[in-house]
Amino acid sequence: MKLLNYSTIIEPEQTIGEIQKKLSRFGVQAMMTEYENGQVSGVSFKLNIDGQVMAFRMPCNWQAVRAVFKKQGITSVKHKDKNLDNQAIRTAWRVILVWVEAQLALVEINMVTVPQVFLPYTIMANGSTLAENIEKNPQFLLK
Secondary structure, three states, X not given: OOOOOOXXXXXXXXXXXXXXHXXXXXXXXXXXXXXXXXXXXXXXXXXXXXXXXXXXXXXXXXXXXXXXXXXXXXXXXXXXXXXXXXXXXHHHHHHHHHHHHHHHHHHHOOOOOHHHHHHXXXXXXXXXXXXXXXXXXXXXXXX
16 A cells, blocks of 8 residues: 555645644644755744643744655656655655544544643753654653
8 A cells, every 4th residue: 555645745844834724723822844955854833721832833844744755766757847755754744634534633622632632842951852852862751
């Protein structure tokens, strides 16, 4: 089975706009698009949770999508931009959008809260996310 959204023609900026719109319904106060080497690499946003402002950063690892393309033998795209790296970026952002939509649906039915959904992406005092900190320091996990 091919990767979800592998053939999307929707540009990352449009997808990020859709993510921003969805998050805005859940109290996002600010949102920033991050770039690396001219490519959209992540989005950061702030939420006021019980009077406490919390910051979150969701990265976009499009290189992992590109690796899946290679593994699945995807060598061409139906987009005017035939560059597979750019297609991987478009695909990665669409997959992130689907994930955000699913998570926010869980919030809407009160199965989880917004902070619970985005907890791995919480920006810590050292500037890294909670997930990045745990990956670097696995001793914090229970054994």
